[in-house]
Amino acid sequence: xxxxxxxxxxxxxxxxxxxxxxxxxxxxxxxxxxxxxxxxxxxxxxxxxxxxxxxxxxxxxxxxxxxxxxxxxxxxxxxxxxxxxxxxxxxxxxxxxxxxxxxxxxxxxxxxxxxxxxxxxxxxxxxxxxxxxxxxxxxxxxxxxxxxxxxxxxxxxxxxxxxxxxxxxxxxxxxxxxxxxxxxxxxxxxxxxxxxxxxxxxxxxxxxxxxxxxxxxxxxxxxxxxxxxxxxxxxxxxxxxxxxxxxxxxxxxxxxxxx
Amino acid sequence: xxxxxxxxxxxxxxxxxxxxxxxxxxxxxxxxxxxxxxxxxxxxxxxxxxxxxxxxxxxxxxxxxxxxxxxxxxxxxxxxxxxxxxxxxxxxxxxxxxxxxxxxxxxxxxxxxxxxxxxxxxxxxxxxxxxxxxxxxxxxxxxxxxxxxxxxxxxxxxxxxxxxxxxxxxxxxxxxxxxxxxxxxxxxxxxxxxxxxxxxxxxxxxxxxxxxxxxxxxxxxxxxxxxxxxxxxxxxxxxxxxxxxxxxxxxxxxxxxxx
Numbered sequence: 001x002x003x004x005x006x007x008x009x010x011x012x013x014x015x016x017x018x019x020x021x022x023x024x025x026x027x028x029x030x031x032x033x034x035x036x037x038x039x040x041x042x043x044x045x046x047x048x049x050x051x052x053x054x055x056x057x058x059x060x061x062x063x064x065x066x067x068x069x070x071x072x073x074x075x076x077x078x079x080x081x082x083x084x085x086x087x088x089x090x091x092x093x094x095x096x097x098x099x100x101x102x103x104x105x106x107x108x109x110x111x112x113x114x115x116x117x118x119x120x121x122x123x124x125x126x127x128x129x130x131x132x133x134x135x136x137x138x139x140x141x142x143x144x145x146x147x148x149x150x151x152x153x154x155x156x157x158x159x160x161x162x163x164x165x166x167x168x169x170x171x172x173x174x175x176x177x178x179x180x181x182x183x184x185x186x187x188x189x190x191x192x193x194x195x196x197x198x199x200x201x202x203x204x205x206x207x208x209x210x211x212x213x214x215x216x217x218x219x220x221x222x223x224x225x226x227x228x229x230x231x232x233x234x235x236x237x238x239x240x241x242x243x244x245x246x247x248x249x250x251x252x253x254x255x256x257x258x259x
Numbered sequence: 260x261x262x263x264x265x266x267x268x269x270x271x272x273x274x275x276x277x278x279x280x281x282x283x284x285x286x287x288x289x290x291x292x293x294x295x296x297x298x299x300x301x302x303x304x305x306x307x308x309x310x311x312x313x314x315x316x317x318x319x320x321x322x323x324x325x326x327x328x329x330x331x332x333x334x335x336x337x338x339x340x341x342x343x344x345x346x347x348x349x350x351x352x353x354x355x356x357x358x359x360x361x362x363x364x365x366x367x368x369x370x371x372x373x374x375x376x377x378x379x380x381x382x383x384x385x386x387x388x389x390x391x392x393x394x395x396x397x398x399x400x401x402x403x404x405x406x407x408x409x410x411x412x413x414x415x416x417x418x419x420x421x422x423x424x425x426x427x428x429x430x431x432x433x434x435x436x437x438x439x440x441x442x443x444x445x446x447x448x449x450x451x452x453x454x455x456x457x458x459x460x461x462x463x464x465x466x467x468x469x470x471x472x473x474x475x476x477x478x479x480x481x482x483x484x485x486x487x488x489x490x491x492x493x494x495x496x497x498x499x500x501x502x503x504x505x506x507x508x509x510x511x512x513x514x515x516x517x518x
Contacts, residue, residue: 052312080339088362092414098364103347104357155351
């Protein structure tokens with residue numbers, strides 16, 4: 001039988017940048033009962049750091065490329081400063097956290113993305129999540145906090161999409177736990193009208209998703225997130241919610257994704 | 260009864276900077292049998308990064324002060340880039356490592372150093388090592404790799420002396436394990452003549468230490484290291500060795516510290 005009630009929570013970079021909202025989020029997150037995992041982005045912090053260091057952001061066809069310098073900055077900021085700062089803050093809230101990247105305990109193993117039209121550089125696509133190791137931390141009431149960095153079997157650290165990290169962790173853990181996945185970002189949920197922040201679509205199932213795609217309602221940024229959601233549902237994740245930093249508060253508005 | 264054979268190994272920053280020597284050291288370290296813990300410094304990497312970012316190193320009376328910017332750089336470089344790179348490298352050598360700072364799993368709790376003549380800034384003196392948590396990792400054959408960053412109970416990350424981190428971990432673990440402590444740095448051991456790299460003193464006990472102090476033989480940099488050593492021996496650590504990156508090789512020369 002599955003253990004009950006694991007929450008895997010992704011918090012987006014733009015929320016982390018907003019000190020007030022982020023503080024509130026961490027309060028709510030630390031108060032959540034039961035096992036939980038946090039995955040965080042890094043927002044503009046890495047870009048700002050790269051700028052200060054005089055590293056130019058490499059772009060091809062409008063897509064950001066992770067070259068060697070960009071990877072270094074990502075490991076320093078996401079894997080170092082932001083990750084450890086979140087862990088230290090959670091410790092003060094009676095939440096015994098541990099900061100991890102994919103190399104730690106072989107927790108997230110990836111493969112460097114194949115070069116097709118574009119060489120994205122040091123970017124990884126996840127192959128395997130070490131559910132046994134992550135589970136052993138949860139059993140000790142330790143809260144894993146993941147930066148979105150994975151590692152190849154050959155020991156190469158790779159920049160990895162944070163939404164995918166959260167989805168893959170949720171999928172892997174759902175073998176052992178009844179798992180819910182939460183995507184927290186700057187909007188209250190999926191919007192019917194991108195210009196109206198209150199036009200939240202409360203529920204999206206596969207049929208509704210199809211309909212929204214046909215009507216071209218979903219914004220570009222939301223498309224891969226929703227794709228991740230339906231993939232996760234197909235692989236054992238029980239519930240998925242999209243909302244803002246207040247998602248764990250009573251009466252919060254959000255979007256629920258169902259089969 | 261104590262479990263046998265834990266090795267706590269501190270590797271200094273200058274060795275990390277030497278790519279060849281460091282590679283060799285990691286080969287040897289990963290081949291060591293039994294439970295082990297690595298503590299690393301960061302060398303000039305943080306200073307270089309601070310320079311690139313235009314942060315000035317604050318000095319008072321020739322002592323380096325960890326101001327807010329310096330702390331950020333230390334967390335980024337030691338806690339992020341260097342720590343995660345070491346973990347990733349160890350993973351390729353069949354050594355299942357996990358990168359930690361003191362906030363992770365409340366592993367190293369410190370107090371901000373009191374301001375006396377000098378305010379050292381964000382610098383911590385260790386109060387408590389979480390031997391239970393570290394032991395639980397060792398039980399799972401996971402190798403903790405510590406950057407020299409501790410955390411107060413109030414969630415403040417603090418720059419901490421790497422030699423002290425290693426000594427405090429060794430002392431705390433010695434309650435459960437027969438523990439040996441290794442300090443690896445750029446010299447082959449404690450030297451009788453600072454100008455002669457081969458003038459290694461093979462054994463130092465308390466009497467010899469006194470004698471060396473009186474004769475003013477020990478270099479300034481070595482004094483706090485030896486102080487740490489004798490304190491660790493007084494608190495249950497079984498064996499202490501000082502040597503260079505080759506310390507784990509057969510016939511390596513080194514200094515052994517005994518009661």
